[in-house]
Amino acid sequence: MQTLRRLCAILLLASPLVYGAGTLSPESIEGTTRIDAETLIDLLDSEDDLVIIDARIPADREGGYIEGAIFLPDTETTNAALAQNIPHKSNPVVFYCNGEKCGRSVKSAKMAVQAGYSRIYWFRGGWEEWLAKGLPVTK
Secondary structure: OHHHHHHHHHHHHHOOOOOOOOOOOOOOOOOOEEEOHHHHHHHHHHOOOOEEEEOOOHHHHOOOEOOOOEEOOHHHOOHHHHHHHOOOOOOEEEEEOOOOOOOHHHHHHHHHHHHOOOEEEEEOOHHHHHHHOOOOOEO
16 A cells, blocks of 8 residues: 555656646645736726736747736746835735746745735736737737
8 A cells, every 4th residue: 555655646746737837836825816817907907006927938928918017037036026026015916927837926926925015916827818818918
């Protein structure tokens, strides 16, 4: 039985369902509120000081982005970069990347949680959901 458990653990770690590049992101991130495209639109309408962070890489951004989104790739997200782009730790901020199989916004949102930001929204469906729903894009 012990050997079977070890084998299952090894197979699970090698599975594409394990979180990482190109695999499914978590269902939630502690300290954030998960949103969908419609909720993002509502936030855009109701929150004048909303900051949207596009955590994707430059090549992805070249294909378009959500209007008004600040380009801050996860690889460049630091406490200083967050402070430079989000005026106050109480500002509402949305993080997004390519979609459910992208972990970039996960990494960036977790950094914001650790840095003490209090109104963090995570758009798990990201760019993929935005495009699928035919919402406006900027290039």
